[in-house]
Amino acid sequence: MRPKLDFWYEFASTYSYLAALRIDGLARERKVDIVWRPFLLGPIFKAQGWDSSPFNLFPAKGGYMWRDLERLCVAQGLAFRKPAPFPQSSLLAARVAWTDQMIIHRPEFSRRVLLAEFAGGGRIDDEAVLAGILRSLDLDDRVILAAARTDRVKSRLRRETDEAIRLGLFGAPSFVTADGELFWGNDRLDAAFDWVAGRAEDL
Amino acid sequence: MRPKLDFWYEFASTYSYLAALRIDGLARERKVDIVWRPFLLGPIFKAQGWDSSPFNLFPAKGGYMWRDLERLCVAQGLAFRKPAPFPQSSLLAARVAWTDQMIIHRPEFSRRVLLAEFAGGGRIDDEAVLAGILRSLDLDDRVILAAARTDRVKSRLRRETDEAIRLGLFGAPSFVTADGELFWGNDRLDAAFDWVAGRAEDL
Numbered sequence: 001m002r003p004k005l006d007f008w009y010e011f012a013s014t015y016s017y018l019a020a021l022r023i024d025g026l027a028r029e030r031k032v033d034i035v036w037r038p039f040l041l042g043p044i045f046k047a048q049g050w051d052s053s054p055f056n057l058f059p060a061k062g063g064y065m066w067r068d069l070e071r072l073c074v075a076q077g078l079a080f081r082k083p084a085p086f087p088q089s090s091l092l093a094a095r096v097a098w099t100d101q102m103i104i105h106r107p108e109f110s111r112r113v114l115l116a117e118f119a120g121g122g123r124i125d126d127e128a129v130l131a132g133i134l135r136s137l138d139l140d141d142r143v144i145l146a147a148a149r150t151d152r153v154k155s156r157l158r159r160e161t162d163e164a165i166r167l168g169l170f171g172a173p174s175f176v177t178a179d180g181e182l183f184w185g186n187d188r189l190d191a192a193f194d195w196v197a198g199r200a201e202d203l
Numbered sequence: 204m205r206p207k208l209d210f211w212y213e214f215a216s217t218y219s220y221l222a223a224l225r226i227d228g229l230a231r232e233r234k235v236d237i238v239w240r241p242f243l244l245g246p247i248f249k250a251q252g253w254d255s256s257p258f259n260l261f262p263a264k265g266g267y268m269w270r271d272l273e274r275l276c277v278a279q280g281l282a283f284r285k286p287a288p289f290p291q292s293s294l295l296a297a298r299v300a301w302t303d304q305m306i307i308h309r310p311e312f313s314r315r316v317l318l319a320e321f322a323g324g325g326r327i328d329d330e331a332v333l334a335g336i337l338r339s340l341d342l343d344d345r346v347i348l349a350a351a352r353t354d355r356v357k358s359r360l361r362r363e364t365d366e367a368i369r370l371g372l373f374g375a376p377s378f379v380t381a382d383g384e385l386f387w388g389n390d391r392l393d394a395a396f397d398w399v400a401g402r403a404e405d406l
Contacts, residue, residue, distance in 0.1 A: 068386075
């Protein structure tokens, strides 16, 4: 059995964009299966008294982050355009990602949402933008957007976010190995793969 | 002229420990001169409403940081012991580092302080610990500790911390290039050297 790595990401998160656009290539090289798990950071931030992204609440950190992201996008060959407003509401996108119809398409849907947002500067809380992405994947946007609003899908996303809290996640992207080791941030993706490879050797 | 890189660090900062213990080796390879600039994060944190380290204020982040540090110390071949209390008061150590007597010894003094704190779990707000480190460098601890308490040295450290704020620093370690590019975190040390090398080619 191939080892697996859980990829926890937020559609509103800048560094999730970088990780989502490179994780599959690395996973193929490293022969690891990635489980794509979009969740919401909003409730986690709220629980510690933040009503917005820390990048907005702490302006020096925010200013730095945009410059850092710009440099990293150049290095990774990715387009970058700062979305307005930031952060975007990622609720609908995350619900769409958790519909049954997305089981196979979740990675590609997620990449296209993140590209629309951070390469295109588009709004991912706009249903028309998400519908366009679904159609670009040859999917029925009306059926999926309706499914995204069902209690079944809403509670699935809530359970995922609860699980994120239980795992001690406090930011995105985060990577969690099968043996429960947590790695936070796009900067730790290689370390997470190294960990998985090391454990595989132990077996 | 060799390019230079300003290394801004905090004696109470865990990731400053990692950076301080590897920056000189990298600098030799990359032929870059490092300017060691210890400063205080306390006033910067206070200005954004924090009365302690964010690693204490946000427990999930703090718990993760200690695990991350443990992993990184293993990878870097460094001993690690969590200091108590955390964070330590770094005021006296930073003042000692800015005495005239430290101009040549600042890097090695800083490494020994950080090792005493994060490898030995010792207290760096204890004058006896700092005196021992000074003597281990064949320096006159009484003269230097007296100098550390002069207005001249106190205001020098204040000026440095003001300059850190002016540069937009919000955490440590940070690296600032001669052309004003800021890199935050031990994870960005290589990127900072790459930046310096790239600019050197342009000249």
